Amino acid sequence: MMQRRRALAALSLLPAGLALPAMAQSSLGGCMPQDDWRSFAARHIQPDGRVIDFDTPQQQSTSEGQSYGLFFALVHDDRRRFERVLAWTETNLCGGSLAQHLPAWQWGRKTEGGWGVIDPNPASDADLWIAYALLEAARLWEVPAWRTLGLALLALVEREEVITLPGLGRMLLPWSRNVASGPVWRLNPSYLPLQLLRRFQQEKPTGPWKEIADNTVRMVVDTSPQGFTPDWCAWATEQKAFVADPDKGTVGSYDAIRVYLWAGMLHPQEPARAALLKSLYGPRRVIERPQAPPEYVDTATGAVRGTGPAGFSGALLPYLKAQGASAALTAQQARIPVDLGGTAAVPAAPLPYYERMLLLFGQGWLDGRYAFGRNGQLQPQWRPACPSTRTA
Template sequence: MTLPKESRRRYLTALALLPVSALPDAMHAATLPCLPTDDWTRFAERHLQRDGRIIDFDAPEQHSTSEGQSYALFFALVHNDRPAFDRILQWTAANLADGQLAERLPAWHWGRKPDGRWGVLDATPASDADLWIAYTLIEAGRLWNHAAYRALGRSVLANAAREEVATLPGLGLMLLPWPRAIASGPLWRLNPSYLPLQLLRRFQQEDPPGPWDEIARHTQRMTEATAPRGFAPDWCAWSEKDRAFVPDPEKPTVGSYDAIRVYLWAGMLHAQEPARAALLHALGGPRALLLKKAALPEYVDTDTGAMRGAAPVGFAGALLPYLQAQDLQAPLDVQLARIRERMAGTPAPAPLPYYERMLLLFGQAWLDGRYAFGRNGELQPDWRRLCAPRRPA
């Protein structure tokens, strides 16, 4: 039977709003291509150790961070890699939380100590990693139907809310970059890239009485207030005296390696996210720059717009969702070409640093359709279309 034209249009529109994983198997096989996973495989081969530790080889102490563990945990879930997921989780709990991840937030920094021993270098938790760990565990519990993951994720989330959320005078509840036990006013340092709105939306669903809805509103306000020329800063601060967001006292008006994630998170927001249009508008700096066919800078002064340095290729990867979300096909093609050129250089290029590889993985996997975020922040992986990794001949 052939549907009338208008009915067919409504059907296709409704179909497009479904997560790909909800489509029938036959439709997957008939209409949709296999999704590549080589970038995750290559990342894991280089950075993921047998015991589950993620190594940053470019650091002098070959360190590991809670950020690296949290991102790798997320991509193991995205790629339905349960063995890697469990190894990463076990190492994180044992080495960063002394085997008590349900009771204590993980230390952010682990590596070789000056005396040659290995262990925690800084026990302070980092709230961005804590949110990603909580989110990924909660979503692993849902997607893999594993109650223990969800329970552990809820414990990490509760610990983050208790220890890393503070009431800032004149603003309200806000997530700090670290525990409030080591923070104080009247100038409160904040990191805009630590607050992906997708995660906050999902936490609103999982923990309705929690602080996440208010933090989401303040995150949007912070993003709009701190990007006068459309560029996000790496750090900013809330001033009790001025009742306003102000430049960070230690790293004022600089947008670079932290801030690049702000565009990444905004680009991956669901089309029906209420704050999406306002955030993309506020973050118009890279858009305007690339439409003029200018090169991405490594550093930008968010107050004056002055730029310096050439952005590493990882920045191009982080901007893929941002450009796609705004239908900027020509700039998107330029960034994709830049990535392909870097990855296929002759002779074989040196391995990319951990952070750049992770930015590329976030951007390319989203662009490929391997994962998306739903309207309420839920993770929507497309496991049935993941290609088996190619093996050497």
């Protein structure tokens, strides 16, 4: 009975217009397939809560990986794993206190031998996702201490990673202010999911988050002249405008793919949704030719090259759904192996950490396992997990 009440409560929070797939529309007493989460956790999450990217020489763990691990443990009502991922993160990346230290972004095998923090600098996108996961876990699992911890982390972000850029206003830097300098300030559009900013805006109405959200929308629109967003961009103080990143130029690829993902998952009543989707027309235009998502795009000219991996197709599923591109949506699902939620007939070979994360985000949202409310709240579809159907 408790599981049924929780399922009904979750269903009541789904945004208008978000239809659940046939599997999820079955009896509330039914189960929710979670093979993709089980498979990811079995390969990439150690019993102690460390999320590992095996496709790096350092066998690294990153604050990004830990933050996504927390988010998906919450999406799948996996509280034990959430607690372990949080404990490992706090102990190994935060000097024992997430309330006092922003997480180091990289941990792994050191060149001089042994294991530990490789780069102590924080990555602000991970810091946002960790704070968000804590706030939402506190609300959904009714653990007030996690809200306190999430707010403490958010205060650190505001103090150490938010800056007032001349001619623009308050903005989130990709890293701490003490390693940044002008007059050209580097920014990463994929670090700023509007859902998270809205949730922080609701939590702290007098904070910087509405201004940061407004500036994020402006950044995405202004840096997408051909409908594609870049991995990196910059704010030039002298021109008072967004310009090409001084190091990465105008390329859009493995970072930028998340911008379309975040935009596609916005609640239909999000005020900026229409403007963002209108400005990000590039991927739809290319895919409807039809062809696979490009691996690289010159966002200044619209020129594309390479074929993006299956994870790119997974990331674009919510975007294509939001754009009403049903044929393109079906075509991209056909690039995803069936045992990862797609319709490709071939079994899935082991995919890299990042691709699996993109698929967990995109396919999970499309399947109705979670959604984001108008104010950014997580709306999970909590139901009992189906028995695993994997044979390997």
